[in-house]
Amino acid sequence: MKQHPLCTDCEDKITPMDLPIPAGLKHEWSKCESRRQFLGRTGKVLGWAALASLFGEVGLYHRALAAAEAASGKDNLRLPHFAPTAKRAIYLFMSGAPPQVDLFDYKPNLTAQFNADMPASVRGNQQLTGMTAGQARFPIAPAHWPFNQHGQTGTWISDLLPHTSRMVDDLTFIKSTNTDAINHEPAIMLMNTGNMNAGKPCLGAWLAYGLGSMNDNLPTFVVLQTKTNPKENNQPVSSRLWSSGFLSSEFSGVGLRSVGDPVLYLEDPAGVDRETRRKMLDAVEEINRQTLAEVGDPETNSRIAQYEMAFRMQSSVPELTDLSKEPESTWELYGPDAKEPGTFAYNCLLARRMAERGVRFTQVYKRGWDVHDNVVGNLPVLCQETDRGCYSLVTDLKRRGLLNDTLVIWAGEFGRTVYSQGGLSQENYGRDHHPRCFTVWMAGAGVRPGVTYGETDEYSYNVVKDPVHVRDFNATILHCLGIDHNKFTYKFQGLDQKLTSPVPAFVVQGILA
């Protein structure tokens, strides 16, 4: 079938020239065509050019510029946003969740309600964990130990914490902290990274990324784990809690081991001297740089930085962990436990030494607080293990003038229920997870000493005044270090990621100094 001459998808190129029409007409057509084409095309080209320059200016160019800025990294962060009150922080993490009812949140009226059923209205429609959801009743378990008032502020503290009691005037308590998660893993992730799912950077990594190092010879962010007590219910902690997430891995926490050498293979092997080690590292760096040039993976840069850091740590870590020059007053304060590596007191002492040496963020983990049963048996041990260390750290920082620019934080991932998990007797009881309220304390730079913020109801179950969500808590910590949590972002997966998540968070103004 013959195609129509004006059809556009012609198999054979048929133009009006091929048509059986008069030659004059053909000539006129050819002239016509060229003029139309010329004018039409010129107009379109000019239009596109104008459009491209118009959009390109505002869109593409700036997008490219922003990408370049993001790639060049920290120099454009311009942190701290404002003059910080704290240069560094020490975070004492009580993994497993300490029972606020037994330690800080004094509820004298509960004693009379021993074994009474907790009113259903208090719990409301809250979904409990599988561990107590099936319980026929929720009997109230008052704190087994008496409370007393301490300090000039008259703060009520359990007799289980005789040392902490001595420094209540230096502490800032938040009794209304609350979280979204009821199980350890999501809760501890939320506390550390602002998100229940793994993969986000933790507080320490954000600080390392944003504020950088104060000492080139030590890591910016160090994690110290306390030796576990096998009799306690130890929930796992691992490097996901001090991971840098989507930030460069050079910002993740460096864990010092609790037993043996704090850093493995720190000593040069026999026959390798410092000079040889240096040469080897230079050669490895050269190879790494070639890889970087070929592949362009920024993680190669992190690897180079880590090798260099490890080399410098070979001399700085032995000096850090050498406690032989500590004056006698140190041992009087921290007690004999501090001489044994891996104890909480030892880690507290190490944390003080790192603060002196410019480590930006130290996190000390103490596991075992998960007292589902045998509170009466386990809690005194846990308190005995940690109480003196906490007191010594704050007191030591204070007398050395370090508390002026160091923020100390004591927190777990959630609280524990006022009702007993399992059997309740005069002698013993257990406590389940409780996300609706828990007590944390802070001390030092940036926070008001002697303040108790927030209130819980008479069952230490719901917050009745000044709630502080984990997000608010983290925003407050960032604030003390001179960071506006809303401005401190990192573009990843199309989102301006931040520690406090996209949900609005508020700095707790009521505790700021």
Added chain:
Amino acid sequence: MSVGAKVASQSRDVWQKARQGRRPRVVLGAATVLVLLSLLFLPLNGQPHADWLQFFGRFHPLLVHLPIGLIVLLPVLEILGTRRPALREAAGLVLQLALATVLVAIVFGALLAYGSGESGTTVTRHLRGGILLALELMLCVALRRTWLEAQHTRAYFVMLGVVLLTLTWTAHQGGSLTYGSGYLTRYMPPAMKRFVAPSAVSSHPNSFFAKHIYPVLDTKCVSCHGTTKEQGGLRLDSYESLMAGGKDGIVIAPRNPDGSLLLKKVTLPPSDPHFMPAEGRAPLTPDEIARIRAWVSAGASPEARSVPGIFIAGDEEEAPPPVGDYSALMPQIQQMQMSQGAKLVPVSAEPSDGLILRTTDVASTFDDAQLAKFQKFALFIVEAELGRTAVTDDSISTLIQFKNLRALHLEGTAVTGRNLAKLTSLPQLAYLNLSATKVSSDALGPLKNMPNLRHLYVFNSPAEPASADNSVRSTQ
């Protein structure tokens, strides 16, 4: 009859009429003066009298504003009267009304003072002021007549001026009685305040008492418990009188807020007859009560600058003056860091927050000579981290160039304190760490004169007091 004789006889008539009208007035006036003067002898000794006296007396604040208005209106009418004679005529009536209402106000005021038996210098002054005012107004009435008759043209206006001055002074005394003596100056800009009323509240002007307790007492209590009145024999207008207590004994028991009468009285239910402040005056706010309670718990010290658990916005040390912008020097700063190893770190993104001199990475080799090289940036450095460096006493000569220095770390150095006195030339220095040095307590003497130096650390040095660990001691 000639015109002249007519005028003369008319004027004689006026004169005689005036003479006839004047006699009873003079008698009345003399009686009033006597009554007024007798009021001066009212026994105001703190003993209250019959309730009905007070009932009527309490209308005094209501009535007292009427004569004030009238007296202020008087000169206005007189001045405008030069153009519109009708207003001048009105002025005569206003003057007489003012005198009448002043007398009434005085009577009611006397009833109030006598009835409640209020004592104190301000009450007496107010009463005397009122009486003086009445006497002056009577004189005005007489002088105005002579003025109208063109005998003494100036005297009346001079007297009017005196009346206005007396009125102002008396009214101020009355205001002080009601609102407290510091009412007008309380929110005065500080510069003006220094000029008008040099503060003599306390020998420790920066203490917690002077800044946060005294103002509460001054606004809420002193109007009845001060120099003006001394209800219950209690004066609360100074630290000493507060601690001395009143008729019922001490009102502040240090470290025992529950045993402190003052706190008890202000926390009673407002309906309680013993509730303070009495007579419907503004009660203390929960914040103010918390402040006093915390201060008492902490020992009710006249000197303490802060009290645990209490924080008051604006109480922080005045923000130090911003340092200049170092941005222009950034290339030099970076070059300096490359060559010296020590860093100059911005305090924040805001250049006016200054720089921190950070020596951690090169501490063991950082000495006086290296420190001297940073003099170029002296004015921008607000914090010098020289802990565990090799600097010596000679470093102080360099450091005193750092005029904006707020924090100085010298812990663990060879500093002996020989030159510490020079540091007094650093007005902003607030933090000084001399821990683990050889500094003796004698060397610290000159530092006592530095008003901004709030944090001084001498742990593990010869200067350390025997029981340096305050936190341990105070909470035992």
